[in-house]
Amino acid sequence: MSPLPSCVVVGAGPAGSIAARQLALAGWRVTLVDRSTFPRDKACGDVVGPQALATLAAVGLTPEPEWPRIGDLDVWVEGARLHLPASPGLAHPGEGRMVTRRLFDAWLRDAAVAAGARAIVGRVRGLVQGADGVRVHLDDGVLDADAVVGADGALSTVARSVGAASPTRALWGFALRRYVASSTLDADRVDLLAQASGFASYGWAFRGADGIANVGVGIAVGGERARLRGLRPLLDDYLGRIGLVDVADAPVLGGWLRMGGIGVAPWRGRVLLVGDAAGFVNPLQGEGIWAALASGAQAAAALGARGPLGGGPAYGRWAEAQMAPFLAGAALLHRAALWNPRLADRAVAAGARVLAHRPSLAAGVGAWLNGLVALDGPGHGSGWMLDRATVMAARASGLLGGYELGASLGQVPSMLARPSRLQRLWRAT
Ligand SMILES: Cc1cc2nc3c(=O)[nH]c(=O)nc-3n(C[C@H](O)[C@H](O)[C@H](O)COP(=O)(O)OP(=O)(O)OC[C@H]3O[C@@H](n4cnc5c(N)ncnc54)[C@H](O)[C@@H]3O)c2cc1C
Structure with missing residues (x-):
């Protein structure tokens, strides 16, 4: 009888822990390796959204009852307020949950261990693929496996090591978060901040457990991480702007977001990239x-x-089929906002004023922003139309259909042999 196949999963965030759990349940020998000792903190807004809850439910995992619910959201832009109501869809509940990453990630990692995965602490330095398997190099030793799942986050060592991530083609964001007392916060909110900051940026304030809110700011950086600006003043300014009191000893934590699947090939040989390592963050x-x-x-x-x-x-x-269309359409709009952040915010403000008196249209737009339309299909009306329009624009611009991936892998997709007018225009910007 042949031995059970083996897999090393690098990174015990949500992507790695669920992969490790499911593989262990399928009878694989799984080693889940993370450089951190758990429980560990991770910069995040702490929203486990509706689709995430649906995915957990699909594999038989139920959120803990004490994780607070999060639903409707107020989006503020240039004095206009857009109320985005949360509603259930065909494939997801009408709410998310707030849970710190310290709790959530440890909870999922425990589920992987309970399913039979072996969790170890170790920093992966690189890996080598051979004819019979993959050798993973750690700081202090090696692990051999039939396959590797790279779940080591936005700055993935695994992706770099197998040449699956382009160093030049990417859509980067950076965000900071801090915990503050939530007593004066009467609604969960997101604020677009380009008018104040001059660059594509936003702030959020979400009410979590025990009277504490998760508040943060994020900035779109584009293709080069070196373009990051100091975000701390923007966070302090945002806290003051929405009238929240700082908790002096709460640490400020930041992290990179690799968005839109731009410049990353999701697999190479026996190595599969998942989560942030594959750049799957929603660019909107x-x-x-x-x-x-x-x-x-x-x-x-x-x-x-x-x-x-x-x-x-x-x-x-x-x-x-499932990730690229929405991500490419969203990446296109994201790039438009990078091109002229203030104009983009003005356009959103105009849209917000129109939608303010049309709640069902607003609900469709909210569902689209959150990537829910692709799951549910035409039911979301305005959201469905937006989804179709952005996917078509992404195809026309070459952002969807292998252009970005091709650029990172040195392939030239045939559609680029004779670029359309729109493609030429897009690449000229
Ligand atoms: C400030 C901020 C706010 C955000 N808010 C939200 C939100 O509210 N809701 C939401 O859905 N998303 C949010 N995101 C995005 C979300 O945090 C990520 O998309 C998510 O964590 C991706 O999970 P992952 O498992 O792919 O990677 P990660 O959660 O980053 O996990 C990667 C793991 O790999 C480990 N690792 C890295 N390198 C190595 C190595 N060389 N060797 C061994 N281990 C390694 C790390 O220690 C880490 O545990 C936010 C991101 C930021 C930065």
Whole structure:
């Protein structure tokens, strides 16, 4: 009898832990390696959104009752308020949950261990693929496996090591978060901040457990991480602007977001990239936990069904069909905001004023922003139309259809042989 297949999962965030759990349940020998000792903190807005809850439910995981619910959201832009009501869809509940990453990530990692994964602490330095398997190099030793799942976050060592992430083509964001007392916060909110800061940026304040709110600011950086500006003054200014009192000893934590799947190939040989390592963060609002969970579960399913060599291509087809269209459309709009942040905010403010008296239209737009339309289909009306329009624009601009991926892998997709007028225009900007 042949031995059970083995997998090293690098990174025990949501993407890695769910992949490790599902593979262990499928009978694989799984080693889940993370450089941190758990529980550990992670910069996040702490929103586990509706699709994330649906993905957890699909694999039999139920959120803890004490995690507070989060639903409707007020978006503020240039004095206009857009109320985005949360409602259930065909494939997701009408709410998310607030839970600190210290709790959530440890909870999921425990679920992986309970399913049979072996969790160890170790920093991965790189890996080498051979004909028979993959050798993973740690600070203090090596691990051999039939396949590797790279779930090591936005600055993935695994992706770099197998040449799957372009160093030049990317859509980067950076965000800071801090905990403050929430007593004066009467609604969960997001604020677009380009008028104040001059660059594409936003702030959020979400009410969590025990009278504490998670408050943060994020900035769109574009293709070069070196373009990051100091965000701390923007965070302090934002706290004052929305009237929240700082908790002096609460640490400020920051992190990178790699968005839109731009410049990353989701698999290479026996190595599958999931979550932030694959750049799956939503470029419209910075949400990444759902994509981390969905891609982690999908990578495990593909490996389980097709084995160490067939898993990558099967997973790649899923990423192309399920993730790429929405991400590319959203990335296109994100780039437009980078081009002229103040104009973009003005356009959103105009839209907010129109939608203020049309709640069902606003609900559709909210569903689209959160990537829910792609799951539910035409039911969301205005959201469905927005989704179709942005996907078509992404195709026309070359952002969807292998252009970004091709650029990172040195391939030239045939559609670029004779670029359309729109493609030429887009690449000229
Ligand atoms: C400030 C901020 C706010 C955000 N708010 C939200 C939000 O409210 N909701 C939401 O859905 N998303 C949010 N996101 C995005 C979300 O945090 C990520 O999309 C999500 O954490 C991705 O999960 P992951 O498992 O792919 O990666 P991560 O959660 O980053 O986990 C990666 C793991 O890999 C480990 N690791 C890294 N390198 C190595 C190595 N070389 N060797 C071993 N281990 C390694 C790390 O220690 C880490 O535990 C936010 C991001 C930021 C920065």
